[in-house]
Amino acid sequence: MSFVDWISEPVNWVFLAIGIVVLFSGFKVATSQNVVHSALALVGALAGSAGLFLMLSAEFVAWVLVLVYIGAVVVLFLFGIMITRAPTGFDEGLDSDKKAVPAVIAVSLFALLSLSSVAAFGDTPVEMVGEPTTTETLAQALLGRFVIPFEVVSFVLLAALIGSITIARRDLSPLEEEERSSV
Amino acid sequence: MLLSQFLIVSSALFSLGVYGLLVRRNIVLILLSVELMLNAVNINLIAFESVIRSADATGQVFAIFVITVAAAEVGIGLAIVLMIFRNRRSANVDELNLMRW
Amino acid sequence: MLHKLAVLATEEGGVVHAGDGGWWADTAGIMLVLPFVAFLLILFFGKRLKYQGGEFAVGALAIGLVWATVLFVMNMTGGVLDHSNTFEIARIGSDIVFELGWMVDGLSIMMYFLVNFVGLVVFIYALGYMEGDIRVNTFFASFSIFAGAMLVLVGAPNLIQMIIGWEGVGLASYLLIGHYWEDLDNVKAGNKAFMTNKVADVGLILGAILVGVAIGNFDFAALSEAAVGQNAELGAVAFVGGLLLFFGAMGKSAQFPLHIWLPDAMAGPTPVSALMHAATMVTAGIYLMARMFPLFQNLAQDARVYMVAIGAITLFAIGLLALVADDIKKVLAYSTVSQLGYMMTAVAAGGYTAGLFHLFTHAFFKALLFLGAGSVIHAVHSNNMSDMGGLRKYMPTTYWTFVVGSLALAGIVPLSGFWSKDEILATLGHEGYTAVMWIAIAGAFVTAFYMTRAVALTFFGEFKGHGEPHESPKLMTRPLVALAIPSIFFGLLNIPGVSIPGIGNFTEWLSVRVVEMGDHHAEAINFGLAAAGLGAALLGIALGWMIWGEDKKTQEERDSLEIPVLYPLLRRKYYLDDAALGIVGATMGPLARSVDWINTYVIDGIVNAAGALTRGLGGFVYGILDQRGVDGFVNGLSVVADGAGAGLRKLQTGRVQQYAAFFVVGAIVLAVVFVILI
Numbered sequence: 012m013s014f015v016d017w018i019s020e021p022v023n024w025v026f027l028a029i030g031i032v033v034l035f036s037g038f039k040v041a042t043s044q045n046v047v048h049s050a051l052a053l054v055g056a057l058a059g060s061a062g063l064f065l066m067l068s069a070e071f072v073a074w075v076l077v078l079v080y081i082g083a084v085v086v087l088f089l090f091g092i093m094i095t096r097a098p099t100g101f102d103e104g105l106d107s108d109k110k111a112v113p114a115v116i117a118v119s120l121f122a123l124l125s126l127s128s129v130a131a132f133g134d135t136p137v138e139m140v141g142e143p144t145t146t147e148t149l150a151q152a153l154l155g156r157f158v159i160p161f162e163v164v165s166f167v168l169l170a171a172l173i174g175s176i177t178i179a180r181r182d183l184s185p186l187e188e189e190e191r192s193s194v
Numbered sequence: 195m196l197l198s199q200f201l202i203v204s205s206a207l208f209s210l211g212v213y214g215l216l217v218r219r220n221i222v223l224i225l226l227s228v229e230l231m232l233n234a235v236n237i238n239l240i241a242f243e244s245v246i247r248s249a250d251a252t253g254q255v256f257a258i259f260v261i262t263v264a265a266a267e268v269g270i271g272l273a274i275v276l277m278i279f280r281n282r283r284s285a286n287v288d289e290l291n292l293m294r295w
Numbered sequence: 296m297l298h299k300l301a302v303l304a305t306e307e308g309g310v311v312h313a314g315d316g317g318w319w320a321d322t323a324g325i326m327l328v329l330p331f332v333a334f335l336l337i338l339f340f341g342k343r344l345k346y347q348g349g350e351f352a353v354g355a356l357a358i359g360l361v362w363a364t365v366l367f368v369m370n371m372t373g374g375v376l377d378h379s380n381t382f383e384i385a386r387i388g389s390d391i392v393f394e395l396g397w398m399v400d401g402l403s404i405m406m407y408f409l410v411n412f413v414g415l416v417v418f419i420y421a422l423g424y425m426e427g428d429i430r431v432n433t434f435f436a437s438f439s440i441f442a443g444a445m446l447v448l449v450g451a452p453n454l455i456q457m458i459i460g461w462e463g464v465g466l467a468s469y470l471l472i473g474h475y476w477e478d479l480d481n482v483k484a485g486n487k488a489f490m491t492n493k494v495a496d497v498g499l500i501l502g503a504i505l506v507g508v509a510i511g512n513f514d515f516a517a518l519s520e521a522a523v524g525q526n527a528e529l530g531a532v533a534f535v536g537g538l539l540l541f542f543g544a545m546g547k548s549a550q551f552p553l554h555i556w557l558p559d560a561m562a563g564p565t566p567v568s569a570l571m572h573a574a575t576m577v578t579a580g581i582y583l584m585a586r587m588f589p590l591f592q593n594l595a596q597d598a599r600v601y602m603v604a605i606g607a608i609t610l611f612a613i614g615l616l617a618l619v620a621d622d623i624k625k626v627l628a629y630s631t632v633s634q635l636g637y638m639m640t641a642v643a644a645g646g647y648t649a650g651l652f653h654l655f656t657h658a659f660f661k662a663l664l665f666l667g668a669g670s671v672i673h674a675v676h677s678n679n680m681s682d683m684g685g686l687r688k689y690m691p692t693t694y695w696t697f698v699v700g701s702l703a704l705a706g707i708v709p710l711s712g713f714w715s716k717d718e719i720l721a722t723l724g725h726e727g728y729t730a731v732m733w734i735a736i737a738g739a740f741v742t743a744f745y746m747t748r749a750v751a752l753t754f755f756g757e758f759k760g761h762g763e764p765h766e767s768p769k770l771m772t773r774p775l776v777a778l779a780i781p782s783i784f785f786g787l788l789n790i791p792g793v794s795i796p797g798i799g800n801f802t803e804w805l806s807v808r809v810v811e812m813g814d815h816h817a818e819a820i821n822f823g824l825a826a827a828g829l830g831a832a833l834l835g836i837a838l839g840w841m842i843w844g845e846d847k848k849t850q851e852e853r854d855s856l857e858i859p860v861l862y863p864l865l866r867r868k869y870y871l872d873d874a875a876l877g878i879v880g881a882t883m884g885p886l887a888r889s890v891d892w893i894n895t896y897v898i899d900g901i902v903n904a905a906g907a908l909t910r911g912l913g914g915f916v917y918g919i920l921d922q923r924g925v926d927g928f929v930n931g932l933s934v935v936a937d938g939a940g941a942g943l944r945k946l947q948t949g950r951v952q953q954y955a956a957f958f959v960v961g962a963i964v965l966a967v968v969f970v971i972l973i
Contacts, residue, residue: 022195030203037207040230041214046223053226056207060233063200067244072257076236079261084229084268091222091272095285106217107288107952113216116956117209120963124205127971128198135197137244144251152250153258164262171266175273216956224952287952294949 022139026066033059044105050088057081068143200241207234221278221285225271232264319365320378320399326362326407327397327450329355330443337436347431349422352439356418359446360411367408370401379452379516390511395459397450398515401805402585405655406449412781413574413662414442416774420666421566423770424673434474434564441467445575449582453513454503457583461499461547464576465492471571472563484559491556491875495546499583502539505532506590515586522589533594540587541602548580549632550639551609555871557632558616561624561678565669568624573631573665574658581638581654588647602643607731609636610738617745619865622678623668626749630704631661633738637719640731646722652789652801653719656711659785660703663778667697670771671753674764680749684756690766694754696775701750703782705743705832708825711786717825718789724824732824736831743835751843 017023036055043049057080064073153161207230214227236257243253279285333355341348381396397403418438425431444463451457465488473485507513509528510521521529544550549557560572571577584591584602591599614633617626634657641650670693671686672678687694703712716739723732758764766772789801 017196017199020195023199026195026199030199033203034206034210037210037230040226041210041217046220049223049226053229056230057233060207060237063203063237064240066195067200067240069240069243069254069257072236072240072254072261075258075261079265080229080233084265087268087272088222088226088229091225091275094276095220095222095279105219105223107219110217113213113956116216116959116963117213120212120959121205121209123963123966123971124208125202127966128201128205132197132201135245137195137197137200137241139195140247144254148251149254149258152252152255156250157255160259164259167263168266171269175269178270179273179276212959216952216959218952288950290951291949294947 022066026063029059029062029066033063042106046092046105047089050085050092053088054081054085057085065143067137068140070143071146071149197241197245200237204234204237204241207231207237219287221275221287221290222272224287225268225275228271229264229268232260236260317369319362319369321380323362323366323399323407323450324380324397326359326411327443327446329359330439330446334436334439334443337432337439341432341435346422346426347435349418349425349431349435352435352442353415353418353422355439356411356415356442359407360415363404363407363411366399366404370404381452391508391513393455394453394514395456396452398452402582402651403449405651405805406582407446409655409658410442410445410449410575413658413778414445414570416777417566417570417574417662417666418442420569420669420771420774421564423768424566424669425564428564430474434471437467437470437474438567438570441471441571441576445579448579452515454507454515454518455513457586458500458503461496461543461579464571464579465489465496465547468492468560468567468571468576471567472560474563474567478562481562484556484562488556488560491553492546495543495553497543498539498541499543499546502536502541502543505536505539509536518587519589522593525593529590530594533590534598537587537590537595537598538601540583541598544580544583544639545605546580547583548577548635548639549609550580550605550636551612552871552875554609554613554632555875558620558625558628561622561628565624565665565672568628569662569665569669572628573661577631577635578638578654578658581635581642581650584639584642585647585651588642591643592645599643599645603640603728603731606636606638606640606643607734609633610640611636611734611741614738614741614745616865618741618748621681623671623680623683623749623753624665624678626680626745627661627664627668630664630742630745633742634661634704637716637735637738640728640735641719641722644723644726644728644731646719646726648789648801648805649715649718649722651805653715655801656703656715656782656785659778660700660710660712660782663696663700663775663782664704666771666775666778667693667700670767670775671697673767673771675760677760680752682760683753683758684760685754685758686764687754689758689764692766692772692775696772696779697754698750699779699782701746703786705746705836706739706828707832707836708829709783709786711782711784713825713829714786714789717821717828720824720828721821724821736827739828740831740835743832744839747836747839748843751840 033056036052036059039052040049040056043052057076061073061076064070064076211227211229211231211234214230215224218224218227239253239257239260243251243257246253275285278290282289330352333351336351337348341351344350378400379396379398381394383392383394385393387393421435421438425434428434441464444460444467446460448457448460448464451460469485469489472488473482475481476485503513506518506529509532510517510526512518512521518529522533546553557572557577561568563572591602610633613629613636617629617633620626620629634653638650638653638657641653670690671683674686674690674693675683677683699710703710706712706716716735720732720735723729723735
């Protein structure tokens with residue numbers, strides 16, 4: 012399909028718009044000199060990808076993304092930023108000085124991935140299905156075929172919960188421990 | 195819509211995440227870049243799923259898993275960052291170079 | 296019926312049904328084994344016993360004598376036995392078999408009886424003789440080895456076992472001659488005996504190999520059959536093989552010129568001389584010739600004339616040496632050699648029975664004479680007849696038995712020596728060796744002559760020694776009597792033409808194997824010949840008595856009578872000892888010296904050079920290869936590792952982002968390589 016044909020479809024305009032949002036946000040995440048700006052740019056990128064999901068008939072995943080990622084993870088990040096007293100506002104020393112090599116690496120990676128994708132899947136179309144994937148399907152899959160990974164992931168979450176509490180706990184000296192427990 | 199357009203977007207996002215990973219000095223920002231990369235993977239998964247259209251929506255299920263695990267990872271990661279900050283009063287990656295020759 | 300069978304056996308050599316010997320023959324091997332058992336018992340337990348272990352030796356031979364006697368009687372009464380038990384020990388190829396075992400036939404039964412009887416008597420005598428002597432335990436042990444080896448020799452069914460026994464008796468002889476080794480002369484005598492026998496053994500072994508390999512079998516039965524059957528391969532080697540075997544027999548049976556060891560062998564204790572060097576060991580050579588009789592009769596007739604000649608020389612020339620000997624044992628030794636010459640001549644001339652009968656009778660009276668001499672020596676403490684004299688009064692039993700023995704040896708009728716010597720003369724005459732026959736008659740004269748001298752110097756006249764001699768203990772005199780009886784009567788076992796009813800005669804008992812022996816046996820007494828022999832002997836006695844016997848006072852003077860030329864020659868034993876020594880010295884000396892030179896310069900040189908080379912090589916390996924090469928390489932490795940480590944560790948910056956960068960780059964590279972390129 013040529014570019015002209017591709018452009019003439021309205022779907023692709025929507026895609027283009029969302030795509031630009033996502034990429035710009037991503038860029039901001041990677042290069043912004045303001046920490047908070049980076050975090051919020053992530054929100055943008057995530058929102059954009061949720062939109063892409065919607066375009067791909069993955070409603071449930073999109074809303075899960077918004078809920079979990081934006082709602083929880085980004086908030087967590089903001090907490091992290093605040094606790095680590097990262098200097099809010101414009102900060103010069105946010106990036107390292109040696110930017111060339113990472114840039115080269117990133118660009119070459121992009122080139123590799125995109126070129127190989129295009130070469131492999133060049134004209135494969137994505138059909139627009141009338142209905143999005145139902146939650147029921149997902150539920151069946153999750154608790155049917157993928158029940159074990161599902162359980163394992165819950166364990167992971169549990170482990171992460173316990174782990175983070177354990178790690179981040181303030182270490183008390185034995186004396187203070189004793190004081191505390193007796194009280 | 196073509197599959198490749200989604201793949202291009204996801205690879206671009208991924209590369210940006212890599213760049214951020216390698217360049218940023220603040221640990222939290224590094225974690226942020228990792229989130230970006232994970233998100234790119236998600237887009238990839240969903241895109242392929244929409245082409246393959248498997249009976250039990252495998253791609254989407256895995257996307258969910260990825261999101262879940264990413265959340266867990268952020269939790270832990272930030273807990274570690276907290277400890278580092280407590281010990282060193284700084285969240286600068288460059289200063290975390292004890293395990294060197 | 297028995298007589299007819301006997302006649303058949305002797306005259307035509309036809310097939311005679313030979314007995315099997317039954318259980319006694321099957322177990323006859325015990326005779327061969329018992330002396331060795333006694334040997335072990337003597338070594339381990341002998342020292343605590345009264346006679347230092349001699350009891351075991353006596354016991355072994357006594358038990359053996361039971362078998363020997365039973366077999367002898369069975370052979371006499373029930374028809375000649377022909378049996379052998381063998382055990383295969385080894386095999387070369389598919390034919391040549393090495394067997395050990397025992398033979399039970401007329402000849403071997405005669406020898407078993409002889410060895411066991413005379414051996415037992417001598418052993419009992421030795422119990423008394425050796426009392427208080429040194430190393431009695433060792434003595435009886437060696438003596439037992441001898442008895443066992445001798446029985447192994449005479450019981451051998453094949454040449455190989457016979458050679459084993461041969462060497463065994465040689466060993467025992469060496470040990471026993473050198474029994475009093477504190478005196479170097481005794482040691483030298485033992486060496487001389489052993490060496491002379493060794494020289495002869497070369498012939499023996501070569502001859503045995505030649506003959507055995509020719510027909511692929513060392514068995515006596517097979518050899519006899521092959522000889523009678525005119526086997527072509529055997530015929531080709533018969534002359535040389537036969538002469539070589541004869542050469543071996545010459546050593547053991549002290550034929551001229553290999554007789555030189557026997558007089559010196561008198562250095563051993565007297566029982567040894569009695570048993571080994573009179574009755575049994577020295578007869579091994581005659582025994583070998585008897586076993587090889589078919590070979591000489593049928594295939595190697597040309598060899599016989601040489602054997603007869605040597606026998607004749609031995610008979611006469613060595614007999615003369617007895618005239619000048621002062622040592623009583625030496626007189627008897629020369630006499631033994633002379634009598635062996637008689638036996639050898641007889642067997643070589645074709646008188647199988649004659650030679651063996653003389654062997655049989657000679658064993659008894661010679662052993663008797665030696666034991667008597669031992670008794671005298673024991674009383675006088677000296678071997679020399681110049682220290683003796685007039686012992687007739689002091690030692691009556693010894694005197695009478697010695698006289699009996701001497702008369703038997705001289706060949707006076709009706710003692711055993713007469714009959715056996717007469718048979719030899721008859722054989723020589725019958726086979727046409729007339730000259731040798733007259734030499735033998737002359738020899739009879741000489742024998743009687745020197746024996747009379749010996750008797751006169753020892754028992755008559757005045758006692759020239761010190762102190763007062765007394766008769767020997769009963770342990771020593773009873774054996775003398777025991778031997779005197781056979782010396783008197785055993786001659787009657789082989790009167791020509793007479794076959795004792797019920798048991799036949801000696802000739803019949805000897806018929807070994809059902810093959811034609813070609814043996815001559817006189818049908819009747821040749822009175823002329825008998826008279827000639829007897830006359831010569833009586834003449835000798837008379838002359839001897841005249842010179843040495845009558846006058847007590849001039850005895851010593853008369854003994855120093857010298858026949859010019861002859862006596863000096865005799866005194867120096869025909870210069871044979873010097874000749875032997877000279878030959879050995881001339882040949883062995885330069886040889887030994889050159890070997891020594893080779894050893895010192897060539898062999899040692901090679902060894903030293905090898906050592907120096909190895910040292911140099913070792914130094915090179917160490918200095919250059921090891922120090923520089925290997926160590927350098929190893930050190931270099933460590934330097935490389937070190938440098939690499941120093942370089943590579945710079946990678947560990949501790950900066951996570953750097954690691955991540957590497958990670959991504961690596962992933963890109965892998966992706967490019969594997970996904971795109973491949």
